[in-house]
Amino acid sequence: MTEISKVVLDIADLHAWYGESKALHGMNFEIREGELVTLLGRNGAGKTTALRCIMGLVRKKTGAITYRGDNLAARAPEIIARRGIAYCPEERGIFSSLSVAENLELPPVIAKGGMTVDEILELFPNLKARWQSPGTKLSGGEQQMLAIGRILRTGAKLLIFDEPTEGLAPVIVKQIAVVLEKLKARGFTILLVEQNFRFAAKLADRHFVVDHGKVVERFSRDELAGNEAKIQAYLGV
Amino acid sequence: MAMMDLIGVPPALLFGQLLVGLINGSFYAMMSLGVAIIFGMLRIGNFVHGAQYMLGAFGAWYLMRLPELFPGLGLPSIGYWWALVIVPLVVAVIGALMERIFIRRVYDLDHAYGLLLTVGLAMAIEGAFNVYYGAAGQMYGVPDTLKGGINLGFMFLPIYRAWVIAVAIVVCFGTWYVVERTKLGSYLRAATENPDLVRAFGINVPRLLMLTYAFGVGLAGFAGVMAAPIYQVSPQMGQGIIITIFAVVVIGGMGSIFGAIVSGLMLGVIEGLTKVFYPQASSTVIFIIMALVLIFRPAGLFGKETTSHSVADVSSGRSGSFLENGRLWLAIFAIGGGLLPFVIYPVMGMKILVLALFALAYNLIFGYVGLLAFGHAAFYGASSYVTAHAAAAWGLPTELCILLGVSVATAIGVLFGWLAIRRQGLYFAMITLALAQIIYFYAVQAPWTHGEDGIQSVPRGTLFGLIDLSNTLNMYYVTLVVFLVGFAFVYRIIHSPFGQTLKSIRENEPRAISLGYSTDRFKLIAFTLSAMLSGVAGGLKAIIFQLASLADVFFMTSADVLLMTLIGGVGTLLGPVVGAAVLVTLQRELATLGAWVVVVQGAIFVLCVLFLRKGIVGTLEEFLSNRAERKAQKGVKTTEAVAKTEAAQ
Ligand SMILES: Nc1ncnc2c1ncn2[C@@H]1O[C@H](COP(=O)(O)OP(=O)(O)OP(=O)(O)O)[C@@H](O)[C@H]1O
Ligand SMILES: [Mg+2]
Numbered sequence: 001m002t003e004i005s006k007v008v009l010d011i012a013d014l015h016a017w018y019g020e021s022k023a024l025h026g027m028n029f030e031i032r033e034g035e036l037v038t039l040l041g042r043n044g045a046g047k048t049t050a051l052r053c054i055m056g057l058v059r060k061k062t063g064a065i066t067y068r069g070d071n072l073a074a075r076a077p078e079i080i081a082r083r084g085i086a087y088c089p090e091e092r093g094i095f096s097s098l099s100v101a102e103n104l105e106l107p108p109v110i111a112k113g114g115m116t117v118d119e120i121l122e123l124f125p126n127l128k129a130r131w132q133s134p135g136t137k138l139s140g141g142e143q144q145m146l147a148i149g150r151i152l153r154t155g156a157k158l159l160i161f162d163e164p165t166e167g168l169a170p171v172i173v174k175q176i177a178v179v180l181e182k183l184k185a186r187g188f189t190i191l192l193v194e195q196n197f198r199f200a201a202k203l204a205d206r207h208f209v210v211d212h213g214k215v216v217e218r219f220s221r222d223e224l225a226g227n228e229a230k231i232q233a234y235l236g237v
Numbered sequence: 238m239a240m241m242d243l244i245g246v247p248p249a250l251l252f253g254q255l256l257v258g259l260i261n262g263s264f265y266a267m268m269s270l271g272v273a274i275i276f277g278m279l280r281i282g283n284f285v286h287g288a289q290y291m292l293g294a295f296g297a298w299y300l301m302r303l304p305e306l307f308p309g310l311g312l313p314s315i316g317y318w319w320a321l322v323i324v325p326l327v328v329a330v331i332g333a334l335m336e337r338i339f340i341r342r343v344y345d346l347d348h349a350y351g352l353l354l355t356v357g358l359a360m361a362i363e364g365a366f367n368v369y370y371g372a373a374g375q376m377y378g379v380p381d382t383l384k385g386g387i388n389l390g391f392m393f394l395p396i397y398r399a400w401v402i403a404v405a406i407v408v409c410f411g412t413w414y415v416v417e418r419t420k421l422g423s424y425l426r427a428a429t430e431n432p433d434l435v436r437a438f439g440i441n442v443p444r445l446l447m448l449t450y451a452f453g454v455g456l457a458g459f460a461g462v463m464a465a466p467i468y469q470v471s472p473q474m475g476q477g478i479i480i481t482i483f484a485v486v487v488i489g490g491m492g493s494i495f496g497a498i499v500s501g502l503m504l505g506v507i508e509g510l511t512k513v514f515y516p517q518a519s520s521t522v523i524f525i526i527m528a529l530v531l532i533f534r535p536a537g538l539f540g541k542e543t544t545s546h547s548v549a550d551v552s553s554g555r556s557g558s559f560l561e562n563g564r565l566w567l568a569i570f571a572i573g574g575g576l577l578p579f580v581i582y583p584v585m586g587m588k589i590l591v592l593a594l595f596a597l598a599y600n601l602i603f604g605y606v607g608l609l610a611f612g613h614a615a616f617y618g619a620s621s622y623v624t625a626h627a628a629a630a631w632g633l634p635t636e637l638c639i640l641l642g643v644s645v646a647t648a649i650g651v652l653f654g655w656l657a658i659r660r661q662g663l664y665f666a667m668i669t670l671a672l673a674q675i676i677y678f679y680a681v682q683a684p685w686t687h688g689e690d691g692i693q694s695v696p697r698g699t700l701f702g703l704i705d706l707s708n709t710l711n712m713y714y715v716t717l718v719v720f721l722v723g724f725a726f727v728y729r730i731i732h733s734p735f736g737q738t739l740k741s742i743r744e745n746e747p748r749a750i751s752l753g754y755s756t757d758r759f760k761l762i763a764f765t766l767s768a769m770l771s772g773v774a775g776g777l778k779a780i781i782f783q784l785a786s787l788a789d790v791f792f793m794t795s796a797d798v799l800l801m802t803l804i805g806g807v808g809t810l811l812g813p814v815v816g817a818a819v820l821v822t823l824q825r826e827l828a829t830l831g832a833w834v835v836v837v838q839g840a841i842f843v844l845c846v847l848f849l850r851k852g853i854v855g856t857l858e859e860f861l862s863n864r865a866e867r868k869a870q871k872g873v874k875t876t877e878a879v880a881k882t883e884a885a886q
Pocket of ligand 2: 048162
């Protein structure tokens with residue numbers, strides 16, 4: 001990214017709580033139009049919490065979440081989604097009482113420009129054969145494909161993925177990397193939470209390292225080379 | 238036909254009852270469908286469903302009588318067909334408002350509160366109709382177009398009945414189709430599984446919940462209109478059916494729509510057949526089937542096994558607080574109780590003491606194990622009847638009578654506990670409620686309980702051949718001693734290692750299991766102890782008031798004990814006692830209101846659930862502990878300040 005495009009999502013001084021216990025302690029980061037950025041960090045660092053805050057799923061929070069000039073912090077999840085943000089949760093969130101088809105068609109279309117079902121099936125041909133089976137009868141990899149495919153139809157411009165490679169075989173991880181690259185090429189802005197640094201390094205324009213509920217380091221793609229050891233230290237236990 | 242004659246049943250009777258069974262089954266199916274949908278989506282055990290059904294029937298009746306109700310306005314009488322359209326919509330709107338105003342507020346709380354809230358709403362609504370219409374039923378004619386019948390040769394089929402069955406089947410399977418096969422249905426199913434994620438996809442789940450509730454309630458209203466020409470339109474019509482509906486839903490498998498429909502129809506038919514072959518069991522057969530299903534298929538016939546460990550967020554006393562100091566309060570109660578008959582009527586004092594004992598027993602299972610039992614009237618009432626019978630018919634010594642009553646209550650407690658312990662949360666409540674109905678219907682029918690009259694003029698006798706209990710003060714002091722012993726007993730249990738284990742089960746059952754506790758056995762023991770103590774209260778009650786009646790085994794008694802515990806403070810030592818005192822005083826003060834008492838009591842239920850979940854004692858406890866904390870913090874600050882100044886010097 002040579003020219004600086006405009007900031008799409010800006011997180012400023014975000015604090016969040018689960019009941020009495022605090023999970024985010026003043027988090028700051030931003031995503032620009034068309035970028036793919038990652039949040040890296042060890043287990044329990046607060047990555048998922050940050051995403052859940054953006055989606056309005058964590059109520060108790062302070063700070064500003066600005067999406068295209070609009071503060072989302074006080075909005076309900078369904079409103080946030082309709083502003084053009086699509087969310088692919090940790091552990092995939094496939095509905096077991098819905099068929100593959102129903103799962104894929106569940107999120108309502110909120111704007112023009114989303115992918116068609118045919119285009120999605122082209123990205124994930126495996127799903128075609130399983131079209132009518134219950135969502136949770138799929139393998140882990142297939143479920144992840146379904147979870148990714150599910151949010152591409154809606155016309156949302158900002159896609160949020162929470163650890164899409166977790167627990168998957170290397171072949172499938174590679175396939176998902178290809179898909180993410182295609183999505184980026186298509187103009188989607190992507191926020192990716194990852195612990196698999198090698199996977200993230202190849203894809204992302206910028207990286208934010210999260211630790212103890214805040215962003216402690218930020219690197220652009222070019223700065224990675226010198227800082228690998230540092231990042232690994234943050235990710236290691 | 239020859240075969241029928243062979244077993245000695247005339248075919249007309251058989252087919253007649255089969256038809257009655259199908260009709261009842263149609264209503265069971267429509268009603269349990271609504272309850273199942275509401276439970277599936279909202280996780281609310283909609284006890285007010287019966288009242289909403291009644292609203293539907295009254296709605297039709299009002300529309301028909303518009304000219305008489307508002308004579309000046311020149312309104313037309315609106316008949317059955319329009320009622321069938323208008324009334325369900327109106328009832329659905331009422332449902333939507335109820336969801337907005339009340340039900341929405343308890344989604345994030347333990348299932349218990351949803352049930353309590355809807356019990357309160359049901360009491361208030363049904364109570365209000367009872368004030369105006371009493372027990373008398375209103376007539377509503379069959380519409381002209383559906384009058385008459387068809388002679389099928391072996392029986393006469395009234396057209397209206399055929400119509401009800403056909404419509405019920407269409408409505409039920411139509412609903413099933415919408416939920417299972419349409420886009421809207423996929424939203425509903427997905428929101429049942431993971432509402433947050435569905436919201437994050439841009440679907441307005443809160444509105445979906447409201448509409449679902451409104452739909453389920455509208456269905457009840459629809460069933461009410463359908464029922465108006467068949468059953469009498471009366472304030473009690475919903476109360477009679479709701480507990481059966483809960484049993485049907487448990488049998489079908491909670492949350493299973495298909496299960497609710499099929500079991501509804503099937504159980505109606507089985508009930509009808511029972512009327513032919515063994516009429517004595519016809520009112521209990523559904524509850525007995527429920528017990529059997531629970532033994533062999535705990536998740537219900539069509540339900541999937543769910544292992545939801547809902548952590549009861551009921552409040553509890555803070556150990557170390559003087560409010561939880563059993564010895565102190567035992568002394569206070571002994572002295573205060575000794576003086577009480579000089580302040581208030583001894584009879585009222587005894588009423589408070591007996592109900593306090595009952596509530597203490599109840600709190601043992603609800604407060605300390607976190608299981609929402611909703612059938613404690615069974616133990617209280619069974620003991621009351623047995624004690625009264627032993628004293629009145631057999632003339633046994635008083636202490637032996639009570640002992641007999643307590644033994645029976647304990648035995649029933651073991652059995653019901655063993656059946657119910659298999660499920661938790663709301664299921665547990667519905668199951669205990671349904672099981673208690675078996676005892677209730679038994680008491681209605683058995684000859685020795687004397688039906689509506691109950692067992693009257695029970696002799697109080699002499700205790701151990703020494704103390705003449707017909708003397709009111711003697712009776713009072715004996716009651717006080719039993720209460721004190723019961724109070725000390727409960728305190729001992731809570732503070733024993735057994736009580737600590739119960740507490741850890743309530744707080745985190747999976748962890749208790751992983752620590753090697755067989756939690757079901759602990760729960761069963763606690764349940765049995767609770768049943769036993771309830772039996773003590775029930776037996777004592779029969780002797781004090783010289784009466785055992787249907788009110789003792791009626792589900793309102795289960796609701797009362799729950800209300801007392803809730804008002805006082807669930808899981809606190811003093812809560813049950815305070816709750817009993819408050820409720821008895823309240824009932825006395827409100828006695829002048831007559832039938833309105835039930836309405837007020839329902840309103841108190843609702844208010845407690847919405848605003849006073851910790852109860853009186855729990856709220857006081859919270860206030861005290863907050864104050865103690867603030868003081869402690871101040872203390873820390875001053876010591877810090879001192880340390881700083883010292884360091885500076
Ligand atoms: N529902 C919850 N209730 C209470 N605490 C929670 C809850 N969810 C997360 N936490 C706590 O908040 C902190 C941040 O959790 P979060 O899930 O955001 O971490 P994460 O970075 O996504 O970790 P992982 O890589 O394991 O997914 C952790 O300490 C966690 O224990
Ligand atoms: Mg996470």
